[in-house]
Amino acid sequence: MGETTPEAEPRKLAEEARDRVRFEEEALDLADQVYRVARRLVSSREEAEDLVQEAYARAFRSWQSFQPGTNLRAWLFRILTNLNIDRGRRLQRAPDMQPLEEGDYFLYNKLEEAGDTPEERVDERLSQDDAVGALAAVPHDFRDVIVLVDIGDFSYADAAQILDIPIGTVMSRLHRGRRILKRELADRTVGSTA
Amino acid sequence: MMAFGPGVDPCEECEKLLQPFLDRELNEAERVEAQRHLDDCSYCAKRYRFEVELRRFVRQAAVEEMTPQLKEKLSALRTPLL
Numbered sequence: 001m002g003e004t005t006p007e008a009e010p011r012k013l014a015e016e017a018r019d020r021v022r023f024e025e026e027a028l029d030l031a032d033q034v035y036r037v038a039r040r041l042v043s044s045r046e047e048a049e050d051l052v053q054e055a056y057a058r059a060f061r062s063w064q065s066f067q068p069g070t071n072l073r074a075w076l077f078r079i080l081t082n083l084n085i086d087r088g089r090r091l092q093r094a095p096d097m098q099p100l101e102e103g104d105y106f107l108y109n110k111l112e113e114a115g116d117t118p119e120e121r122v123d124e125r126l127s128q129d130d131a132v133g134a135l136a137a138v139p140h141d142f143r144d145v146i147v148l149v150d151i152g153d154f155s156y157a158d159a160a161q162i163l164d165i166p167i168g169t170v171m172s173r174l175h176r177g178r179r180i181l182k183r184e185l186a187d188r189t190v191g192s193t194a
Numbered sequence: 195m196m197a198f199g200p201g202v203d204p205c206e207e208c209e210k211l212l213q214p215f216l217d218r219e220l221n222e223a224e225r226v227e228a229q230r231h232l233d234d235c236s237y238c239a240k241r242y243r244f245e246v247e248l249r250r251f252v253r254q255a256a257v258e259e260m261t262p263q264l265k266e267k268l269s270a271l272r273t274p275l276l
Contacts, residue, residue, distance in 0.1 A: 131255035
């Protein structure tokens, strides 16, 4: 402050205000995408709304820690997922890692066994409720990765950065999570798979 | 990732490559090998097609838009201009 001339200080404040306004506008432009992902990370609309508001409040408070020119979307999602984990997720035990019997072709094979040509009638065989319910039934750690990659359109590398886990873990969770998702869908569509 | 090769069941290998193939995360050599197998194998090709449709379906089904009220609340969180 000592070196600053009296004229420079207001200019600096004006520049900062302009940068902040631009940051807030860019962040708000992403709100639809942020909400869509948040909605599937948690189980209710109310929780998703709270989470998104909390994430934006934090983002606006700490806007100066964002490096202009880097990925704002990934930065926002990192705040969101960290908050979500802080909201009690740490208390949960990691889901067990027993081998899954179901392979990647599992759901297709089940539908085919039921006498269908599954690749031609996906939207006739499955309902929106089936899909939402099956996704919600996938344990958190796996669901976070599926939601970021499939709904948020993030690459494996971005998802790894957002969740602060190695890329190999993203791949293994995605793989297992999608198998669990298909098993859940099979349970809802072609009855018990036991 | 293991490549297609002697002693490897190509359909089993293709099943392993299903996810990264559809996520566009395979390297070029792996992608070419998987594509070559898919071009020749209707068993895997049908399952890949199904997976593409399934992902599209889940993605669309999972979308729920935020309410205008939430949008207003987020705008209200902005720092007031002096």
